[in-house]
Amino acid sequence: MAGGAREVLTLQLGHFSGFVGAHWWNQQDAALGLADAPASPGELCPDVLFRAGRTLHGQETYTPRLILMDLKGSLSSLKQEGGQYRDKQLDAAIAWQGKLTTHKEEFHPKNPYLQDFLSAEGVLSSDGVWRVKSIPNGKGHPPPTTVTTPEPLIPNEDSVHVWSDFLRIHLHPRSICMIQNYNHDGEAGRLEAFGQGESVLKEPRYLEELEDRLHFYVEECDFLQGFQILCDLHDGFSGVGTKATELLQDEYSGRGIVTWGLLPSHHSPGDHQKNIYRVLNTAFGLVGLSAHSSLVCPLTLAGSLGLQQEPPVSFPHLLYDATLPFHCSAILATALDTITAPYRLHLSPVSMAHLADMLTFSGRKLGGATPWTPLSACGDPARTHYFAQSVVLRGLDPSCQTSQLTPGMPLPSPLHECSTGEEVLAQYLEQRQPRVRSSSHMLLTPCKVAPPYPYFFSSSLSQQGLVLDGPPTGTVVESIPVLGALCSSSAVCVALRGLAKELTRLDLRRWASFMDAGVEQDDMEEMLQELLSLAQCYSSGNGLMD
Numbered sequence: 001m002a003g004g005a006r007e008v009l010t011l012q013l014g015h016f017s018g019f020v021g022a023h024w025w026n027q028q029d030a031a032l033g034l035a036d037a038p039a040s041p042g043e044l045c046p047d048v049l050f051r052a053g054r055t056l057h058g059q060e061t062y063t064p065r066l067i068l069m070d071l072k073g074s075l076s077s078l079k080q081e082g083g084q085y086r087d088k089q090l091d092a093a094i095a096w097q098g099k100l101t102t103h104k105e106e107f108h109p110k111n112p113y114l115q116d117f118l119s120a121e122g123v124l125s126s127d128g129v130w131r132v133k134s135i136p137n138g139k140g141h142p143p144p145t146t147v148t149t150p151e152p153l154i155p156n157e158d159s160v161h162v163w164s165d166f167l168r169i170h171l172h173p174r175s176i177c178m179i180q181n182y183n184h185d186g187e188a189g190r191l192e193a194f195g196q197g198e199s200v201l202k203e204p205r206y207l208e209e210l211e212d213r214l215h216f217y218v219e220e221c222d223f224l225q226g227f228q229i230l231c232d233l234h235d236g237f238s239g240v241g242t243k244a245t246e247l248l249q250d251e252y253s254g255r256g257i258v259t260w261g262l263l264p265s266h267h268s269p270g271d272h273q274k275n276i277y278r279v280l281n282t283a284f285g286l287v288g289l290s291a292h293s294s295l296v297c298p299l300t301l302a303g304s305l306g307l308q309q310e311p312p313v314s315f316p317h318l319l320y321d322a323t324l325p326f327h328c329s330a331i332l333a334t335a336l337d338t339i340t341a342p343y344r345l346h347l348s349p350v351s352m353a354h355l356a357d358m359l360t361f362s363g364r365k366l367g368g369a370t371p372w373t374p375l376s377a378c379g380d381p382a383r384t385h386y387f388a389q390s391v392v393l394r395g396l397d398p399s400c401q402t403s404q405l406t407p408g409m410p411l412p413s414p415l416h417e418c419s420t421g422e423e424v425l426a427q428y429l430e431q432r433q434p435r436v437r438s439s440s441h442m443l444l445t446p447c448k449v450a451p452p453y454p455y456f457f458s459s460s461l462s463q464q465g466l467v468l469d470g471p472p473t474g475t476v477v478e479s480i481p482v483l484g485a486l487c488s489s490s491a492v493c494v495a496l497r498g499l500a501k502e503l504t505r506l507d508l509r510r511w512a513s514f515m516d517a518g519v520e521q522d523d524m525e526e527m528l529q530e531l532l533s534l535a536q537c538y539s540s541g542n543g544l545m546d
């Protein structure tokens with residue numbers, strides 16, 4: 001591992017987490033290409049998230065340090081062992097020489113976008129070995145080539161059914177762990193309840209498989225700082241995540257465990273049972289994950305965590321469809337890519353544990369994303385009391401960071417006295433939210449939004465994602481500046497109390513199927529008590545910060 005990078009191991013648990021993760025890894029892949037540019041600031045260290053390795057044929061690789069769990073039927077055309085390490089000759093090596101019976105699953109044609117990606121990145125030769133371009137120094141993107149490649153196809157909403165339909169990067173064979181007990185498609189055999197998810201990692205088969213993969217990745221790390229978990233909250237994966245974080249806490253004490261609880265923004269208003277299950281899973285998941293994580297942050301574009309439907313989050317220059325996981329997950333991945341930057345920096349990085357400690361003092365384990373457009377379904381930010389926040393502003397040209405007034409002119413505000421962008425940001429936060437514990441970072445690196453990132457930008461943006469002063473020019477947005485904040489605030493108290501109030505009104509006798517999945521009445525009562533205890537930690541009137 002080069003340069004003493006403080007490695008992070010990522011776990012993705014669930015299908016919507018797979019959507020967010022696919023966009024996340026595509027953005028990391030795009031950032032690797034940006035890092036090869038001569039003028040690149042090189043602020044983020046890719047070795048934090050990626051690992052260097054070799055295939056059986058000696059080909060150098062650079063793949064995510066990742067373990068992901070999903071259900072049978074969720075991979076479409078993606079092979080569980082990945083594409084980069086596949087060896088057709090080894091596939092054919094079967095020890096048993098007797099009679100064989102072959103059972104073939106339905107063939108899934110590869111998404112046209114990925115066909116185009118594969119033709120640009122390499123070729124699968126006749127011997128079944130994937131020949132990829134060489135990687136300089138054992139890592140990073142391949143060097144520029146003079147060979148002309150066709151313009152990439154942009155995946156449209158109709159062609160994206162699962163997250164693997166738009167994943168650009170290759171995965172290590174130890175990354176994908178499929179749960180065969182449950183189905184991704186269909187109405188039967190679904191992983192729909194918290195108790196079912198907990199039971200998955202109580203089975204020796206899946207527990208040992210997860211432990212083996214953890215040991216594989218952890219043992220090759222020199223300076224492991226911790227684990228980041230992307231976990232579905234709305235279904236049974238909230239139970240999987242609870243058991244997984246419990247395992248991490250037991251086996252890797254002292255390492256940071258930062259958990260992002262993810263929920264789709266679109267619910268089915270007519271499916272009452274699914275909505276009840278969603279709320280129950282979310283509540284059990286938040287309590288369970290908080291018990292074993294350094295920091296937990298729910299992320300969603302939905303307007304509410306509860307049963308009451310609220311309009312999804314809106315942005316002035318994004319024309320996204322809230323019913324499409326492909327769209328919603330891209331926005332959440334962009335937020336993640338920004339607010340996780342502090343523990344991925346080359347210089348003066350903030351460790352995961354330090355970031356969590358800053359936000360979770362006085363028993364607070366839950367955070368929320370930005371105070372300007374909230375992505376945690378925790379209520380109105382205008383009526384919120386903030387305790388602590390970590391703020392990142394990225395992608396703003398240095399000429400736009402400080403005042404450009406003519407010398408001698410009166411200064412409109414104290415911000416115009418600042419000589420650097422970092423000073424402007426810190427001063428702005430102090431003026432806006434005095435007495436709030438704040439940490440701020442400013443990065444030159446923008447967020448790349450190249451395909452397969454969905455194109456849902458308004459025509460009033462420039463190529464660099466800035467609002468145009470004049471009429472639309474028809475340019476394609478290639479990168480965007482992003483302001484993101486991870487906050488600890490009283491909004492969490494309002495959201496958790498509201499969730500507990502809704503659950504208290506439920507007649508659990510009507511939802512015996514949820515309880516039959518492995519949850520007892522005592523578990524329900526304990527969860528409600530823990531939920532209210534968590535809420536109390538965020539009460540602005542509890543004297544902790546006032």
